[in-house]
Amino acid sequence: MKRVAILCIIVSMLSTGCAKDPFGSFLQSRPQKQQQLTRTELHREAATLKKVIAENPANPSAHYSYGRVLLALDEPDQAVAHLNKASILTRNNIDYLLWLGVAYGKGGNLPEEQVSYSKVLQLHPDHIQALVYLGNSYLKSKKFQPSLNCYRRALVLQPDNEQALYNRAIVYHQLQRRTAERQAWRLYLQSHSTGILAANAVEHLNRLKNFSYRNHRLGHRIVTLPAIAYAPSSADLTRSDLATLDTIGAIAVNMKSGPLDIIVYRKNDETLARARALAIKRYLEREFPLLVVDDRIRISWFNVPEKRTFLGLRTTIDDSTVFLLSQVPAKPIKLRNRDRKKMMI
Template identity: 35%
Template sequence: MRKILHTMTLFIILALFTGCAITKTVVGDFYLEHKKYDSGQKYFKNKLKENNSDASSQYYYGRFLLLKKNEKEALVHLKKAVALDNKNADYHSWLAIAYSRQKEYNKEREAYLKALKINKNHLQSLTYLAHNYYEAKEYKNALKYYAKSLKLQKFNHASLYNRALSLNKLRRMPEEKLAWLAYLEYYPSGLFAQKAVRFLNTLGSFDYRNHIIGIRTLTLKNIRFENFEATIDNSSNSSLDLLGKILNKKTKIDIHIVVYQQNNILLAKEKAKSIQKYLLKKYPNIDASRLKLSWFDTAKILLINKRKYIRGEHVDFISINEKKK
């Protein structure tokens, strides 16, 4: 706490020597960054009592009102901020967000476009304008602005995910597949990753699969091997490591490692043993009895949305119910 107060004091002293508007920006950003919304709201409310015509105070007060879910009053103050200084892209962008909270979506769009006229690289406006178009089912426009935001920030979570959704709506399936893979490169775990994998699998792409391990769903890359061999490809290490860490922690879970290799039972067996060997070597606390092996010389048949997919080589991880104490 002392460190935070000391940092804030230094910022304010510096700002006092560089101008009043900068002071408010430093203070406002400080309160936002440290989530001190009540203090921030109180500070700028007092500033507006001193000078109701200060655009920066109107803007920050509106921001804090939004955070306190007082959207109607926030809209009033953000409108005033824009009226007092219509050359600030941040003001227009947050006014747009206030409009969206009031479900005034056309005005929301107009405000983002005004922000982008001031600063064509305003990331928040690019991303949220794309959302606005997506919700209006204008998927081509949504895609256009998601692409622009990704040029500025290639790991933008919302833009990566919604770019793929937009391509899905447009039925541009080859591009959709690439978009989901790009998303998963940055965000390979979590609920949205699981959804991305389901979209991919529906497209007939099995670069990733969702596996039920214990009570959780685990997204893993397809386990790959060197051509004609049972040597695990390095690209699969991260997925096996994730599985190993979970088994290392959840000691009551056993799994079945199931390998399918069409018309080659020996290679199927060696691949299953390679996976087991990797996990036991990397995670010696895992008992070998917890890793059951099965192998088949047939293809794996997957049925997804009433469509049949035949996988000549395939690896499954099947969780066995947690053992009782």
């Protein structure tokens, strides 16, 4: 079974990596609207909270805060003890139960993690985080259908939820439901088309022989964009095509150096491929005059199909438009003899 990435939950106040599991490396969401503390600051906070608890063992807020700090310090077992204490002292507190589940999950106790999130949902059936986190835990447990049910419920409430959209596609991948998987990746990309997760989603989609989105190497970046589609059997660019070209043109202008290659292939129709390449070149040069300087745009068309490997599967693409933006390395600075002497002083 192919190793795939799963988008995981925020589990600490620090941006830390997640452990590997049978599905591959988790990709950690960065904490939002939450103070980023150094380890020194966390240890100082932990010492303060420990004193508060010693003076007042029945303080649920102190136990909760201490548990959160311990999670950030990668001590999930100790965190569980204090978060559990907080939830016992204050029954039916959704935040306490939610973070207790996070602590169980980080410590690898998936059954108890799922129990905690289920308790949150008993109190608040429409709690988005609990639904998504429970779906993630089920996915790690290979309980695919329960996981899918959680993501579906979450997406009814929040259709653009990134974790639910991405991990739903992962579930379909594991269940080998290819038609549903294609649709799920496209829905994810319609809402989230930037970053490494988008690039991964495109790899999955292209592996399923759907090329409605493509990744392009533009300088040091991989840029995910809707594929150039053209009007049927023509070189006419669509409104969506123009939006994609505007993005590529802006990136090329901002880089200020290096050629932009436009490579087009159309099976059994080299004439149409050439016409399409020329149409793109003319549009970019009209909208971005700086690209005309030094003849930065180069066009070509394949005599053979584009052949690519997506997640280990070799695929032939019979109708493709690829952009490649090379970044010219900076020229070495030549120093005069007197400048060299100054640097040696």
